[in-house]
Amino acid sequence: MTDPATIDLSKDAAARAAVALVENGMKLGLGTGSTAKIFVDRLAERVHDEGMDLRCASTSKATADQARKLGLVVEELDDLGWLDLTIDGADEVDPDLNLIKGGGAAHLREKIVATASDRMVVVADQGKVVECLGKFKLPVEVIPFGWKSTRTHIERALAELEMEGRPIILRERDGNPVLTDESNLILDLALEEIRDPHGLARQLSSIAGVVEHGLFLNICSLAIIGRPDGSVVELLREDLE
Template sequence: MSQSSPVDPAKDAAARAAVALVQNGMKLGLGTGSTANIFVDRLAERVHAEGMDLICASTSKATAEQARGLGLVVEDLNDIGWLDLTIDGADEVDPDLNLIKGGGAAHLREKIVATASDRMVVVADQGKVVDRLGAFKLPVEVIAFGWKTTRRQIERALERLELADRPVILREKDGQPVITDEGNLILDLDLGQIPDAPQLARALSAIAGVVEHGLFLDICNLAIIGRADGSVVELEREDLQ
C-alpha cells in the first residue's frame, strides 16, 4: 500500500467498489487525489492477483509515479487513444452528478482524460455530496503571463453573474505559487454557492488566459459514494434525468 496512515473506510469502500467495475483488457484512466490514490492501490492488488492486462492513462505525474511503482502499465494518452473507463475523485458532487474538481491542481488533465472516455466514474466519501456546488473553492487554471489581468477579467465576469466581491485567490504552498503539471497557475474562486453552473462555466471558458476550470458538467456517469460503515451508494446520472 502507498498510504502510510490508516485508510479512510468510506474512501476505501468506494475505491473497492470501483475496482470491481474494471474488466480485463480495458484502457483505463486513473484519477488524482486521496480517494483516487486508494483506488490505484486496490486496482494494483487486483491486477496482480488476477493477472489482468490493463493499459492506463494518468491524470497527473504523481498518479503516474504511484501506478508505475505498483507495477501498473501507464502510457501516454496520445498513444492509447480512447479510454473505456476513467475513475477519479471529486471535491464536490451535486444531485445531477455535476462536479467541482481541482483541489489537487490536476483538473486540466483530469477533464481531458475524463472526456476521452466512454464512461467517467467518481469515487468519493459522503462528505463530498452537496445540494449545490460552490462551497469548495472553484479552481481555475490560468497562464502565468498576465495572470493578474486574467484575475480581473474573472472578477468582472463574476460581477455580471451577481457573484461580485467573491475572493479570487492565487493558490500558494509554502509561500510560493502552486505550479500545475502543465506549468500554469491556479486561481481559487471562493464563491460560497454557484447559482448557475453552466452559465459560469461558459463565462470562464471565454476569458483569454483561462486554460480550464474545475466545473465538470454532464461528464460523470456514475458516482460511488462510500460511507463510514464500509457500505456504498451508487448514483447514476441516467437515474436523475
C-alpha cells in the same frame, strides 16, 4: 467533524467498489486525489491477483509515478487513443452529478482524460456530496503571463452573474505559487454557492488566459459514495437511466 479513520474507511469502500467495474483488457484513466490514490492501490492488488491486462493513462505525474511503482502499465493518452473508463475523485458532487475538481491542481489533465473516455465514474466519501456546488473553492488554471489581468476578467464575469465581490485567491504553498504539471497557476474562487454552473463555465471558458476551470458538467455518469460503515451508495445521472 468526521473521524479521519472513518473517512478513510469510506474512501476505501468507494475505491473497492470502483475496482469491481474494471474488466480485463480495458484502457483505463487513473484519477488524482486521496480517494483516487486508494483506488490505484486496490486496482494494483486486483491486477496482480488476477493477472489482468490493463493499459492506463494518468491524470497527473503523481498518479503515474504511484501506478508505475505498483506495477501498472501507464502510457501516454495519445498512444492509447479512446479510453473505456476513467475512475477519479471529486471535491464536490451535486445531485445531477456535476462536480468541482482541482483540489490537487490536476483538473486540466483530469478533464482531458475524462472526456476521452466512454464513461467517467467518481469515487468519494459522503462529505463530498452537496446540494449546491461552491462551498469548495472553484479552481481555475491560468497561464502565468498576465495572470492579474486574467483575474480582473474573472472578477467582471462573476459580477455579470451577480457574484461580485467573491474572493479570488492565488493558490500558494510555503509562500510560493502552486504550479500545475503544465507550469500554470491556480486561482481559487471562493463562491460559496454556484446557482448557474453552466453559465459560469461558459463565462470562464471565454476568458483569454484561462486554461481550464474545475467545473465538470455532464461528464460523470456514476458516483460511488462510500459510507462510514464500509457500504456504498451509487448515484446515477438521471439522463442516463
